[in-house]
Amino acid sequence: MNIDANYKITANELQNKVILVTGANRGLGRAAVLDLAQAGALVVMLGRDFGGLEAVYDEVVSAGFQEPFLYPLDLEGATPQNYQQLQADILDNFGRLDGLILNAATLGTLMPIEQYDIKIWYSTMQINLNAAFMLTQFLLPPLKQSVDARILFLSSAVGRTARAYWGAYGVSKFALEGLSKTLSEELEKTNIRVNSLDPGAMKTKMRRDAYPAENADKNPLPSAKSPAIVYLMGEKSKGLNGEKLVIN
Template identity: 45%
Template sequence: MNDFSVTDECLKNKTILITGAGDGIGKVAALTYAEHGATVILLGKTVAKLEATYDDIVAKGYPEPAIVPLDMKGATAQNYKDMVNTIVEQLGHLDGALLNASILGELTPFTQISSQIWDDVMQVNLTAQMYLAQALIPALLKAEHGSLVFTTSGVGNQGRAFWGPYSISKFATEGMMQVIADEYEGSSLRVNAINPGATNTKMRQTAFPAEDKSKIASPNDIMPAYLYLMSDQSIGVTGQRINAQTPKA
């Protein structure tokens, strides 16, 4: 995966939605997709951050993106359906969606997990993903080759002490991806989950404040896998957990 090579216009004429597009991996993915020809739809809760991503894309001469401000903690299933309907009406089609937005919650012993932290993490990392996927699937099925990409984690299939709500939400995310992939096997829609691995983001800094940032990957370093899953080179790949970085021996 890390050796994946792409053409400059491998995403030309594709329309791709990215959640959490105002910062970190989501912002870099949006810029990278736009650089390779896609029209990107920037979804996030902070308008100023989305506008900064928008400005960066336009300044580089890439296809003009669209902005969708939406707080995944409070949005309803109908909000997501209305949003997708508007996207299809205005842009005509949707080829891919990267469900990148997540929250960490708190690192705490299992017996000390607060109900509020649990509810917030599950709402953003799981329930909102389900509502959004339900809304996106009909639109993605209209594309010749649709791609739906969830975001998992190293703690998404191997539990880790003190990572309770976040880890459990990512286990469930992988399960949801597998269920959808199995339901749509043989269709034009492929569904996968990507594990970014240790990457220099604000979430990572919160979890590991003393970590030497120079020794972990930057969001730019892991983009080959993100491009692969949105490009036509991944047609036929579905139901898979894809590591953006080569696991250490």
């Protein structure tokens, strides 16, 4: 299902919402933080690069938006205890969570399965899939405290149609699609809507790493895609559940 890239954010449409974004320090995560904050949300910014998180925090505050909450965590090494602590911190500070945006990802490496580096396979699966599973599991209690909550898994075209050499990245995105659909069925009768989103090509580090020879300027900036994420966190998208979304 297509989501309009030209969604117009209205002030305060996400007022009183608490929304957690992973990989919030750069790329699409950073753009989403700025747009969610513009729409009035209190954003919990999770990432491993504290300096990068602080720089985005400064951008949000100098724009006059609500002060975000910084949450430094490396998803590769994070343990169930770290996620338990995150759950406690969210419940203690806010009493609930209204949105969970599972955006952080690593490309791993592009090579045939026959030669794929096993350590890179493990780390890519840990960051892209296992961390998303554990974050979701531990954040379901605060999400259930919301009157209208969203979980959004950032996916990719290579997680919907297999492409040679995309290895662990592609496989992790296929698995995220399965996780999204399974969870959407399990939560169908609750206040939580669960969808996956392919944002399409964007001018970010990940895209540069995947396509080093292309002209990077042919791809839109992540800020051209992030308004759609505001739409997907808000009241107007309440009817969407278990969908494979794409931004057009």
